[in-house]
Amino acid sequence: MSVLAARSWSPYAAGILIGLLQIPAFLLINTALGASSSFVTVAASLAGLIDPAMLAIPYFKSHVATAKDWWQVALVAGVALGAFLSVRMAGTARPAMSEIWARVMGLRSFPARLVVAFLGGFVLLLGARIANGCTSGHGLSGLSQLAVSSLIAMGAMFASGIALSAFFKRV
Amino acid sequence: MSVLTAVIIGLAMGVLFGLALEKSRVMEPGFIIGQFQMRNFIMIKVMLSAIATGLVVLAVLNALGMVSLSVKAALVGHMVVGGLLLGVGIVLAGACPGTTLAQIGAGYRDAWAILAGGLAGAFTYGYFQKPIDAALNWSSIGLGNWGKMTLVDLLPGGFPALALIFAALIVAGLMALERWRPWREEMERNDPLAKAGGKARAGRSAYATPAE
Numbered sequence: 001m002s003v004l005a006a007r008s009w010s011p012y013a014a015g016i017l018i019g020l021l022q023i024p025a026f027l028l029i030n031t032a033l034g035a036s037s038s039f040v041t042v043a044a045s046l047a048g049l050i051d052p053a054m055l056a057i058p059y060f061k062s063h064v065a066t067a068k069d070w071w072q073v074a075l076v077a078g079v080a081l082g083a084f085l086s087v088r089m090a091g092t093a094r095p096a097m098s099e100i101w102a103r104v105m106g107l108r109s110f111p112a113r114l115v116v117a118f119l120g121g122f123v124l125l126l127g128a129r130i131a132n133g134c135t136s137g138h139g140l141s142g143l144s145q146l147a148v149s150s151l152i153a154m155g156a157m158f159a160s161g162i163a164l165s166a167f168f169k170r171v
Numbered sequence: 172m173s174v175l176t177a178v179i180i181g182l183a184m185g186v187l188f189g190l191a192l193e194k195s196r197v198m199e200p201g202f203i204i205g206q207f208q209m210r211n212f213i214m215i216k217v218m219l220s221a222i223a224t225g226l227v228v229l230a231v232l233n234a235l236g237m238v239s240l241s242v243k244a245a246l247v248g249h250m251v252v253g254g255l256l257l258g259v260g261i262v263l264a265g266a267c268p269g270t271t272l273a274q275i276g277a278g279y280r281d282a283w284a285i286l287a288g289g290l291a292g293a294f295t296y297g298y299f300q301k302p303i304d305a306a307l308n309w310s311s312i313g314l315g316n317w318g319k320m321t322l323v324d325l326l327p328g329g330f331p332a333l334a335l336i337f338a339a340l341i342v343a344g345l346m347a348l349e350r351w352r353p354w355r356e357e358m359e360r361n362d363p364l365a366k367a368g369g370k371a372r373a374g375r376s377a378y379a380t381p382a383e
Contacts, residue, residue: 006194007364011213011354012345014195015220021184022225026238028180029172033188035269039293047294059297067177074178076272078185079192083276086193092364094278098265099363100201114284116263121271121288122295124260128268129296130303131253132243135267138254139218142243144225146322146333149245156254157261158207164262165207 004089022144029071032141035079036128037063038072104168131156189273191217196362198273200265207262211361212352216345223341230334240330242321247314248307264288 003009018033025033044060054060063069087093101107107116128134131153133142139157142150192198197217205211232238261267264285266274271289274282296303308315322337323330359365 004190008196008358008362009191009194011195011197011216012220014191014197015217015222016224017187017191018217018221019224019228021188022228023232024180024184026229026232026241029177030241032241035267035272036293039268039289040297043290043294044297046290057297057300059300063297067172067174070174071177071181074181075185075188076269078182078187079189079269080185080272080276081182082186082189082191083193083198083273084189084278085186085276086190087277090194094363097279097281098200100204101265104204110281113281117265117281117284118288118291120260120263120265121285122260122292123256123288124264124266124271124285125268125289125292126296127253127256127258127260127292129253129293130249130307131257132246132249134257134269135218135261136269138243140221140225141241143222144229144334145240145242146226146330146337147242147245148317148320148322148325149243149250152245152247152250153254153257156251157258160255160258161207161262162209162258164259165204168204168208168262171201171205171208171210 004086005091007090007092018140019144022141025141029068031068031071032137032145033075034072034133034137034141035076036125036134036137037069038076039125040129041069041073100171104165104171106169127157188269189276192270192273193277196358198266198270198277199361199363200274200279201361201363203265203267203270204262205361207258211357212348213354213357213361216348216354219341219345223338223345226334226338226341230331230338233334234331240321242319245317245320246307247317248309249304251314252307260292 021033025031040063044055044064047054096110097113101113107113131138133153138150138153195213195217196202197214202211202213206214266282266285268289271282271285323333326333
């Protein structure tokens with residue numbers, strides 16, 4: 001199991017493995033790899049626990065209906081499990097937050113970082129749901145199908161990401 | 172397909188996805204922001220390798236008639252505004268939606284706040300979908316719904332041929348990029364687990380480093 005115990009892999013090997021995951025996605029689930037609609041499935045389900053009327057909202061209703069919706073929730077849960085197994089087998093460990101936050105934006109306190117992380121996560125998924133896809137659904141799957149929608153969304157993503165990170169100190 | 176079967180398949184695929192995201196460090200906030208600052212090219216190497224592989228896989232499966240493509244409609248206003256927000260969110264969060272989960276699995280505790288914020292963001296779009304969609308429908312200036320358009324609609328040749336051509340172009344681009352920025356050097360320079368004094372036990376590295 002030396003491959004799994006390795007501290008790191010070539011980015012090309014990792015990319016090829018991710019690309020090959022399109023085979024089961026298309027052949028078994030009849031969809032492409034994606035991650036962000038699972039956030040809708042989980043958010044809608046949680047909202048439905050508090051107020052069942054929430055599940056009548058069309059967008060929520062359409063995200064909790066099919067096996068495909070729960071396939072993607074399982075996929076992202078599997079991502080967490082895979083990353084956990086990866087660090088366990090490599091014997092590596094990470095701090096509570098990355099050290100780069102102190103360097104790039106002077107964020108040293110964990111609570112302050114939580115605020116920025118929550119805000120970032122909010123904008124991230126608001127944007128991904130407006131664009132109907134994220135770095136996986138548009139970046140990987142859409143571009144693998146030469147989709148014009150994904151070219152526009154990824155162009156916009158890199159443009160604003162490059163512009164905003166230019167205000168940060170160098171990583 | 173039953174939900175249980177779909178969930179088992181999803182978990183198995185996700186474990187492989189998560190392994191690849193962690194081992195390549197593309198889920199590191201420093202690697203993601205480093206890519207946007209054009210100082211670390213691991214993220215684009217992973218993405219383009221995955222895209223080129225996907226292009227070849229889908230070219231073959233499509234030519235064999237085994238899959239039909241699953242393309243998203245080009246609602247231009249949505250793609251532009253959604254994409255711009257996505258970029259802002261990625262830089263503030265230091266993660267994209269999929270890598271948020273990889274960060275949680277790898278032990279970054281702040282990623283739980285990204286997840287919570289992400290659930291709130293996804294809820295917000297669903298709850299306010301009507302007014303948001305109305306505001307982003309720019310059909311009056313020709314930037315409405317262009318439909319499920321792909322480059323196959325704009326260029327000569329069918330999907331399999333075009334996909335293979337673009338895959339070849341990406342591979343050529345990656346070979347040039349690798350010559351300019353070898354990945355091992357980028358990994359050694361940027362990997363937070365490789366630095367002395369970190370919590371990492373570096374003795375089981377996949378490859379020998381000068382320090383070892």
